[in-house]
Amino acid sequence: MTTTSSDTATKLRERIKHAITSQQQPTVTVLSSLLAVQDTLHYIPDEAIEEVADFSKTSINEVWSVASFYTNFRFTPPGKVTLDVCWGPSCHLLGAQSVLKAVQDELGVHEEATTEDGSVTLRYSTCLGACANAPVIAVDHHMKGRVTPESAAKLAGSLRNISDSSKSH
Numbered sequence: 001m002t003t004t005s006s007d008t009a010t011k012l013r014e015r016i017k018h019a020i021t022s023q024q025q026p027t028v029t030v031l032s033s034l035l036a037v038q039d040t041l042h043y044i045p046d047e048a049i050e051e052v053a054d055f056s057k058t059s060i061n062e063v064w065s066v067a068s069f070y071t072n073f074r075f076t077p078p079g080k081v082t083l084d085v086c087w088g089p090s091c092h093l094l095g096a097q098s099v100l101k102a103v104q105d106e107l108g109v110h111e112e113a114t115t116e117d118g119s120v121t122l123r124y125s126t127c128l129g130a131c132a133n134a135p136v137i138a139v140d141h142h143m144k145g146r147v148t149p150e151s152a153a154k155l156a157g158s159l160r161n162i163s164d165s166s167k168s169h
Ligand code: FES
Pocket: 086, 087, 088, 089, 090, 091, 092, 126, 127, 128, 129, 130, 131, 132, 134, 135, 136
């Protein structure tokens, strides 16, 4: 391990420990610790499983069994930008399926996934809470309503370009 990757690993563990130990709820459990890590890092790295087991004085297997039970936990880092596409009832009626297909084609993914270059994570939503503006998508929780397949695909493409240009700086 190089010094830089060692520093990165140390910082990751510090962030995990801080997330676990700074929980505000009265009952600290394996689940609440995992939620705290996911809130902080937006995913559960292997190191978090070890740290939660250590903090909770339980086994790594026990922590894994809790983490793998809940589908909301993700175990890989998200993309730099998250794009939510709503396919709830209102959006569905107003064309969400075509919007979703256009976005997936633009990003080169076939389901909820992170693009190969790690720039964009596509997620499905059952309602983004802006049904009057359906169909709705959201970039890092900033909503955009009344999208068309074309406008949604254009936006998705621009997100990849933003990430590409930020990499070259
Ligand atoms: S159903 Fe899409 S925002 Fe509510």
